[in-house]
Amino acid sequence: MITLNKPMWKAHFQAAILMAPALLIWVIGGIFVFPKLKQILADTGADLPLTVSALRVSDFFMQNGIWIALSAILSLVLLEWRVSLWPRCRSVCLSVVIFCVNTSVLLLLSFLLVSLLMVIPDLIRK
Numbered sequence: 134m135i136t137l138n139k140p141m142w143k144a145h146f147q148a149a150i151l152m153a154p155a156l157l158i159w160v161i162g163g164i165f166v167f168p169k170l171k172q173i174l175a176d177t178g179a180d181l182p183l184t185v186s187a188l189r190v191s192d193f194f195m196q197n198g199i200w201i202a203l204s205a206i207l208s209l210v211l212l213e214w215r216v217s218l219w220p221r222c223r224s225v226c227l228s229v230v231i232f233c234v235n236t237s238v239l240l241l242l243s244f245l246l247v248s249l250l251m252v253i254p255d256l257i258r259k
Contacts, residue, residue, distance in 0.1 A: 139224050141213060148227040155238040162242065163195045170245060177255035184248040187241060 139147075167188055174181065194201065212219045 141220070141223070144223050144227055145209065148231055151231045152234050155235045159191075159238045159241070160195070160198075162245075163191055167191060167245070170249060173249070173252060173256065177252050177259065179252045179255060181248055181251065184245065187244055187248075191241060 170184075171188060174184065212223075
């Protein structure tokens, strides 16, 4: 639910809570699932350049996650501190960010699942 002029702490807390499950699932996937998928792709010799690109993008975000999170927090602090229009559009902007993060994680996981399904016949043959 988008409510304009929500208190600052409530809007940021709600955004963190709504993004946390997707980010947690993505981090767990990045630690346990994606390396195994890379190994499966290497073992089968599958040529799936989009999958490899998606895994590289995920690796980039995993390796630079601290810097990205610090940049996002610094940006929010600066917006709260310096931009007078920000309180009026805070909830809408945070809702868009929540949607983008959750959708990106869902699409990445779905894409990697489809890629794995494409490789399964090669795994069965081996």
